Amino acid sequence: xxxxxxxxxxxxxxxxxxxxxxxxxxxxxxxxxxxxxxxxxxxxxxxxxxxxxxxxxxxxxxxxxxxxxxxxxxxxxxxxxxxxxxxxxxxxxxxxxxxxxxxxxxxxxxxxxxxxxxxxxxxxxxxxxxxxxxxxxxxxxxxxxxxxxxxxxxxxxxxxxxxxxxxxxxxxxxxxxxxxxxxxxxxxxxxxxxxxxxxxxxxxxxxxxxxxxxxxxxxxxxxxxxxxxxxx
Amino acid sequence: xxxxxxxxxxxxxxxxxxxxxxxxxxxxxxxxxxxxxxxxxxxxxxxxxxxxxxxxxxxxxxxxxxxxxxxxxxxxxxxxxxxxxxxxxxxxxxxxxxxxx
Numbered sequence: 001x002x003x004x005x006x007x008x009x010x011x012x013x014x015x016x017x018x019x020x021x022x023x024x025x026x027x028x029x030x031x032x033x034x035x036x037x038x039x040x041x042x043x044x045x046x047x048x049x050x051x052x053x054x055x056x057x058x059x060x061x062x063x064x065x066x067x068x069x070x071x072x073x074x075x076x077x078x079x080x081x082x083x084x085x086x087x088x089x090x091x092x093x094x095x096x097x098x099x100x101x102x103x104x105x106x107x108x109x110x111x112x113x114x115x116x117x118x119x120x121x122x123x124x125x126x127x128x129x130x131x132x133x134x135x136x137x138x139x140x141x142x143x144x145x146x147x148x149x150x151x152x153x154x155x156x157x158x159x160x161x162x163x164x165x166x167x168x169x170x171x172x173x174x175x176x177x178x179x180x181x182x183x184x185x186x187x188x189x190x191x192x193x194x195x196x197x198x199x200x201x202x203x204x205x206x207x208x209x210x211x212x213x214x215x216x217x218x219x220x221x222x223x224x225x226x227x228x229x230x231x232x
Numbered sequence: 233x234x235x236x237x238x239x240x241x242x243x244x245x246x247x248x249x250x251x252x253x254x255x256x257x258x259x260x261x262x263x264x265x266x267x268x269x270x271x272x273x274x275x276x277x278x279x280x281x282x283x284x285x286x287x288x289x290x291x292x293x294x295x296x297x298x299x300x301x302x303x304x305x306x307x308x309x310x311x312x313x314x315x316x317x318x319x320x321x322x323x324x325x326x327x328x329x330x331x332x333x
Contacts, residue, residue, distance in 0.1 A: 089249075
């Protein structure tokens with residue numbers, strides 16, 4: 001193996017730190033998925049194929065509250081949360097370079113964390129290296145811990161007695177928390193939460209979450225609540 | 233739809249979204265409004281999911297042990313406590329309240 005540059009070593013350290021921290025989320029996901037009504041295979045399928053934490057949590061969250069009747073809303077919520085990966089893949093395409101198989105593998109590993117680690121590096125080799133190492137570490141860790149969590153959730157049985165329904169909300173909050181730095185994002189979060197709550201008695205379970213996405217479109221489209229100089 | 237159909241359909245859609253940027257020339261997505269709104273969309277959906285998970289009970293609103301549990305989680309995140317610990321703590325708070333009420 002060729003000697004790694006200092007840049008690449010830095011990328012490797014970042015990748016391992018982020019990778020290990022994220023892999024631990026998998027336990028929560030696996031446990032919550034099985035108590036939401038998925039079996040162990042379905043839970044593992046999501047981590048293997050969908051492999052994007054926010055969408056996975058969204059899917060099981062909507063299914064937990066609305067059951068199979070909310071299937072359409074569950075798929076839509078997962079898809080809407082997955083749209084940010086479109087922008088990640090655009091950013092990563094020049095870093096990954098050409099080649100069908102390389103790009104296909106990169107697409108599957110294009111998630112918040114791999115893109116964040118790659119973007120934090122300064123040289124192209126380190127960016128490329130950071131992307132792959134982070135993506136692979138998380139892919140392996142996430143799937144392994146999903147399986148462990150699913151086995152635990154399967155053993156637990158009744159959800160509410162253990163407070164796992166509250167754990168689901170706390171898990172979403174953990175995904176949202178790092179995004180709340182900008183005032184505009186805070187406004188969107190508060191607005192969407194209010195809209196979803198107010199609509200809950202009136203719409204089928206799952207739909208209030210999707211309608212609340214309109215808050216992001218309105219505030220983003222008109223660029224409301226933006227601080228001066230941070231319009232993009 | 234069966235659970236398997238939902239799981240497979242959603243997975244394919246999410247995987248397809250990840251491949252878009254590697255297939256399509258990026259120009260269509262370069263507009264700052266589009267990029268900004270996509271970012272905000274994530275926050276909106278997560279916030280809406282938190283609200284529904286915390287207060288929703290089928291098609292009604294119900295204040296119960298989940299609300300204090302999520303409040304505790306928010307305090308712990310503010311104190312930079314790791315994710316897994318916060319999730320377990322939130323579950324424990326809700327379970328404890330249910331056990332004593």
